[in-house]
Amino acid sequence: MRLLKVATCNLNQWAMDFETNMKNIKESITRAKEAGAVVRLGPELEITGYGCEDHFLELDTVSHSWECLKELLLGDWTDGILCSFGMPIIKGSERYNCQVLCLNRKIIMIRPKMWLANDGNYRELRWFTTWKQRDELLEFHLPDEISEDLSQKSVPFGYGFIQFLDTLRAVAAEVCEELFTPIPPHAELALNGVEVFMNASGSHHQLRKLDLRLRAFIGATHTRGGVYMYSNHQGCDGSRLYYDGCSCVVVNGHVVAQGSQFSLKDVEVVVAQVDLDAVASHRGYISSFQEQASCKPKVLSVLVPFKLCQSFHLQMSLSSPIEIRYHSPEEEIAFGPACWLWDYLRRSGASGFLLPLSGGADSSSVAAIVGCMCQLVVKEIANGDEQVKADAIRVGQYKDGQFPSDSQEFAKRIFYTVFMGSENSSETTKLRAKVLADEIGSWHLDVSIDVVVSAFLSLFQTLTGKRPHYKVDGGSNTENLALQNIQARIRMVLAFMLASLLPWVHSKSGFYLVLGSSNVDEGLRGYLTKYDCSSADINPIGSVSKKDLRAFLRWAATHLGYPSLAEIEAAPPTAELEPITSNYSQLDEVDMGMTYEELSVYGRLRKIFLCGPVSMFKNLCFKWGARLTPAEVADKVKYFFKYYSINRHKMTVLTPSYHAESYSPEDNRFDLRQFLYNARWPYQFRKIDELVEKLDGDKVIIEPHENGSAADGVGVVAAGSGNPKCGL
Incomplete structure (x- = not known):
């Protein structure tokens, strides 16, 4: 058995309040380590807060993010634990929404978001650029002040996954909106052998929406196998939106850990222990998966000489499927x-x-x-x-x-x-x-x-x-x-x-x-x-x-x-x-x-x-x-x-x-x-x-409705001649 303990978070971040955000990030890492986790996932753009909006266009916002990341890497926060941090990064003349994957005080890889949320409440294309170079990992030169302190000059930048010594091709990021695209990245990543998917998200609450989100996680791993980690903001980060948390871990189509949807807590950490051999077995059972994997499009990877998994012993217990908790409207x-x-x-x-x-x-x-x-x-x-x-x-x-x-x-x-x-x-x-x-x-x-x-x-x-x-x-x-x-x-x-x-x-x-x-x-x-x-x-x-x-x-x-x-x-x-x-x-x-x-x-x-x-x-x-x-x-x-x-x-x-x-x-x-x-x-x-x-005079054909009559929602009310709240 290849046992892996993972931790994902609900964090109540506040846009542009770097001190509060750093405090919550550090607390989440501490709790993840105390639980024995070796992978820690935080929400999308967690260092700045998701709702910075036009503040993302300010160079200060990007430079402050690097300063915070440096603080995390110079301390012992990433010792022995793979951490994914969300922040904006400028490469050349473009600004990207990125997940920065760090381990043992080093940046392993920077993964820019490829598909941006740009409808409804979201305007990511106003602030960020989509990453379009899917077939290569580029060398990103770290800012001088970061490079000197970390003794690291450059890092792979682009779309790919991280390969560890003991987990085949184990870990990859899929950022928020990417899960919901017609051809999501996790499809080809799974065919390339990725077993653990980390989705850092900034998803707001809307009535009756949670089921759509959870069905996406379940569907992603039911037909392809895998461990799907989901992290989300929780709370009001400064605008009209309430981010409703519900961070979770899904294994092979089953939810094995779920955080709260509504809470006053600033930090909530959800931990699960999973068996990666169960992922391999699930995929091996699906004949179509094997056939499609044999002719897959290749995704590049970064090799890290480090072992994540723990050896089997009797004191360990696996996280079992749980009943999903939904709130009524x-x-x-x-x-x-x-x-x-x-x-x-x-x-x-x-x-x-x-x-x-x-x-x-x-x-x-x-x-x-x-x-x-x-x-x-x-x-x-x-x-x-x-x-x-x-x-x-x-x-x-x-x-x-x-x-x-x-x-x-x-x-x-x-x-x-x-x-x-x-x-x-x-x-x-x-x-x-x-x-x-x-x-x-x-x-x-x-x-x-x-x-x-x-x-x-x-x-x-x-x-x-x-x-x-x-x-x-x-x-x-x-x-x-x-x-x-x-x-x-x-x-x-x-x-x-x-x-x-x-x-x-x-x-x-x-x-x-x-x-x-x-x-x-x-x-x-x-x-x-x-x-x-x-x-x-x-x-x-x-x-x-x-x-x-x-x-x-x-x-x-x-x-x-x-x-x-x-x-x-x-x-x-x-x-x-x-x-x-x-x-x-x-x-x-x-x-x-x-x-x-x-x-x-x-x-x-x-x-x-x-x-x-x-x-x-x-x-x-x-x-x-x-x-x-x-x-x-x-x-x-x-x-x-x-x-x-x-x-x-x-x-x-x-x-x-x-x-x-x-x-x-x-x-x-x-x-x-x-x-x-x-x-x-x-x-x-x-x-x-x-x-x-x-x-006029035609007979309209009425299709029966599953949840009520065709005339549901109709009331015969005379059009009032007054408009008392018009306020013109």
């Missing part, structure tokens, strides 16, 4: 944003959060996530995590040896909730907000904004001689909209004032971060007032759908111990910005002219399936044809694109949000489209009209 919504909020809070210098809590589903979801964060902090402290404890003592401003031991007590210190009611607010929502705040433990305030609204209207009347009225009182649509937006924007100003001054009132230092609570569907539709209380410092639910939030509320009512969330989830969504009368009650879906279910469908077709108006119409004729005529489908598609276009400008100023959904309309990084449209879409809408005329 509701748990993902709870734990992912909660961990992201904790990282943001402890690193921003803030003393806590302030949330405008309306008693509705969205703001209550945010409150529950903050409550979940408090529970996680208390739990990790009880489990002995000294870093979480130190951060919590500092943020909560504890004294005399005290620290959080109760989540409600901790919430009282770091979380303000404010119900900012008006004459249009109901007692029901006011009570819901109060009950939820008590369950979570937040410091709750009840504020009436009527006097401020009245002052604005009096000022306007003094300036113009006119006073606007609500539509139910005889006012026009313009007056009605303006009156609603005044309330919304006053709440934003009040929230930021309270976040700045309440700590001072309570003799606390620092400031509080204002939390937003608009969901992804409202952002897509533009159903929010520009610069209202949707404008905040950060928003943990900004790319979560209303459907998923409602499921989360039902789950959290039981599993987080906040039972009032069940009643909040059951209530119909309403903005409460207009007077309630005996024959009129303002409802979000009526105001929007579409349901939240429909918005999710529009969002996925627009972003994920890249549909314009005509393509969306054609798709929905099949999807919704059982209940709607082509003309009715056309009206819905036109209505959506009209208001999407009118309100696209709002997406340029959406509060920075936790990224959780693949159809997010967030304009800054993810959804790059213009914000000035011809909202009439004359050419596209004319084409739809022509198709409607052609299809």
